[in-house]
Amino acid sequence: MPDYATPNLPSRDFDATSRFYKQFGFTESWRDVEWMILKRGGLVLEFFPHPELDPATSWFSCCFRMDDVGAFFEEIVRAxxxxxxxxxxxxxxxxxxxxxxxxxxxxxxxxxxxxxxxTQGSK
Incomplete structure (x- = not known):
């Protein structure tokens, strides 16, 4: 298996986070009270509980490098x-x-x- 990285992002509520990302084809591959992992093809997001997080002050981020950003964007808008x-x-x-x-x-x-x-060389 090639090396890879997975971003660790905060979630104020695992149920809400899971429902949000499910709209874009992510499914849960692991969940307990301390950790949740969502996958969509080669995209993997890992979440930790952070119930007191203020979204307006969040500095967490990651990148999805994709073959077709336009198609994914349209999924987001349709949702x-x-x-x-x-x-x-x-x-x-x-x-x-x-x-x-x-x-x-x-x-x-x-x-x-x-x-x-x-990604370079794609649409």
Missing amino acids: GVPVQTTGFPRTHRPKQEESGMTIGALIDPDGSLIRLIQ
Whole structure:
């Protein structure tokens, strides 16, 4: 198996976090009172309980490097996550940055920033 990393993100409520990510095809592969792991293909998110977290002050983040950021973004929008600059959850439309990379964002209900990055050579 190749080396890989999995981000560890906070969750104020495992049930709510699981329901939110399920909308985008994530399923639970592990859960107990101290830890939850969600998977969608090669994407893995691990969550720890942080019930007192204020989403507005969260500094947690990770990147999804994807073959088709546009398709994933459309899944987010179809699930009802608003495209806006404030509030939780929300999403930001992918756009080509000065670097030449296409990047969007998903901010989850706990304020974690998920950068959506188009992999090179893909759509």
